[in-house]
Amino acid sequence: MELIRSLDSFTCPASVASTGNFDGIHRGHDLLISEVRKRAQSQQVSSIILTFEPHTRAVLEPDTPPMILTTLEEKRALVENKGIDFLVCLSFDSRTRHMSHSDFLQKILIEKLGVRQLVMGKGHTLGKNRMSADSLHQASGTMHFSTFVVSTAASDGHTISSTEIRRKIIRGRLSEAVNLLGHPYLICTKRIRGVQQGRIQGYPTLNFAGAQPPKVTPHTGVYAAKLQFRDTMYSGALYFGNCPTLTYRKEHFEFHSFDAVTDEPSEGEPARLWLYDFIRSDQTFATGRELQKQISKDIITIKEFFMQER
Numbered sequence: 615m616e617l618i619r620s621l622d623s624f625t626c627p628a629s630v631a632s633t634g635n636f637d638g639i640h641r642g643h644d645l646l647i648s649e650v651r652k653r654a655q656s657q658q659v660s661s662i663i664l665t666f667e668p669h670t671r672a673v674l675e676p677d678t679p680p681m682i683l684t685t686l687e688e689k690r691a692l693v694e695n696k697g698i699d700f701l702v703c704l705s706f707d708s709r710t711r712h713m714s715h716s717d718f719l720q721k722i723l724i725e726k727l728g729v730r731q732l733v734m735g736k737g738h739t740l741g742k743n744r745m746s747a748d749s750l751h752q753a754s755g756t757m758h759f760s761t762f763v764v765s766t767a768a769s770d771g772h773t774i775s776s777t778e779i780r781r782k783i784i785r786g787r788l789s790e791a792v793n794l795l796g797h798p799y800l801i802c803t804k805r806i807r808g809v810q811q812g813r814i815q816g817y818p819t820l821n822f823a824g825a826q827p828p829k830v831t832p833h834t835g836v837y838a839a840k841l842q843f844r845d846t847m848y849s850g851a852l853y854f855g856n857c858p859t860l861t862y863r864k865e866h867f868e869f870h871s872f873d874a875v876t877d878e879p880s881e882g883e884p885a886r887l888w889l890y891d892f893i894r895s896d897q898t899f900a901t902g903r904e905l906q907k908q909i910s911k912d913i914i915t916i917k918e919f920f921m922q923e924r
Contacts (some may be wrong), residue, residue: 618702618703621722621726626660626726626727626728628652629659629661630650630654630657630661630662630729630732631723632734633662634735635666635670636689636829637680637682637776638795638859639689640779640795641674642767642773642774646764647758648735649764650662650663650733650884651697651801653731660728662704663698663702664704664723667686667704668705672706679828680742680777680780680828681780681800683776683829684886686703687838688801688850691802695700702889703812713741714741716910717910718740720757721880721911723755723759724758732750732761734750734761734762735764774794779795782794787892788833788837789891789892792889797888798888798889798890800886800887801825801842801886801887802884803820803867803884804883805820805821805882805883819853819869820879821838822865824867824868832889834865835896836853836889836892836896838890839851839869839888840888841869841871841888842885842887843879843883848872848873849871849920850871850916851869851870852874852889852911853867853869853914854867854868859898869887870913890919890923891919893912893915
């Protein structure tokens with residue numbers, strides 16, 4: 615898959631595409647992506663997911679901009695193995711915001727992306743005038759493309775909402791969020807310098823920078839998680855917080871791997887943290903010894919979690 619950041623020098627002769635914020639790349643989005651891939655393959659054309667940066671609501675509702683589930687880097691990581699040819703990121707600025715629906719259809723979708731078929735979620739709208747699938751269907755005849763509507767509801771009939779997923783992550787209800795996402799919660803981060811307190815406690819950790827706004831910050835505490843870097847994946851215990859018992863540092867991540875990490879990421883090196891389940895909230899302990907006992911219990915709980923996952 616290729617990431618396209620600008621349409622200035624990019625033109626696709628023919629494609630099947632879907633457009634939207636795709637925040638979270640959740641199970642509803644997966645249905646759209648799968649349909650785009652399937653239809654593009656059957657027509658022997660390119661498959662395209664067109665997304666925007668920043669999130670469209672950040673521009674349309676600047677007084678109440680949304681927190682986001684996925685940065686562009688994280689969207690790329692989540693889409694790269696789904697069989698899509700191009701992830702196109704269009705800058706959503708005042709020019710894009712005020713572009714008429716006809717200009718967006720003709721200049722972006724038709725002329726630049728060569729869209730022959732547009733896959734849309736049920737209830738989704740497009741462009742400045744919020745064109746529905748029915749309205750687009752009427753316009754498609756003159757512009758020589760068709761629309762296909764996909765239901766993105768979960769198996770229980772409820773629409774999967776990025777807004778609801780955000781709430782669950784913030785409140786520590788991660789397992790519910792992961793169920794809606796269809797994958798662990800992803801945080802792309804970088805290695806930072808630690809202070810060796812984990813090693814002193816007998817549980818050495820790798821330290822990583824906390825999520826930066828407007829990325830949704832998880833509830834402080836301990837998680838069952840995996841660390842991915844240089845195409846290697848490690849299972850372990852992940853802590854997020856400011857270490858109130860020992861050091862009172864800036865909020866950050868500390869990952870304790872259950873397996874030996876023979877080739878650690880260097881300071882500043884990018885890595886991916888995959889959060890599977892929330893274990894407990896952060897708390898202050900009277901002594902380092904009490905903290906050490908709790909960490910031992912957390913590790914047992916997390917190892918049991920991953921055993922059940924297998």
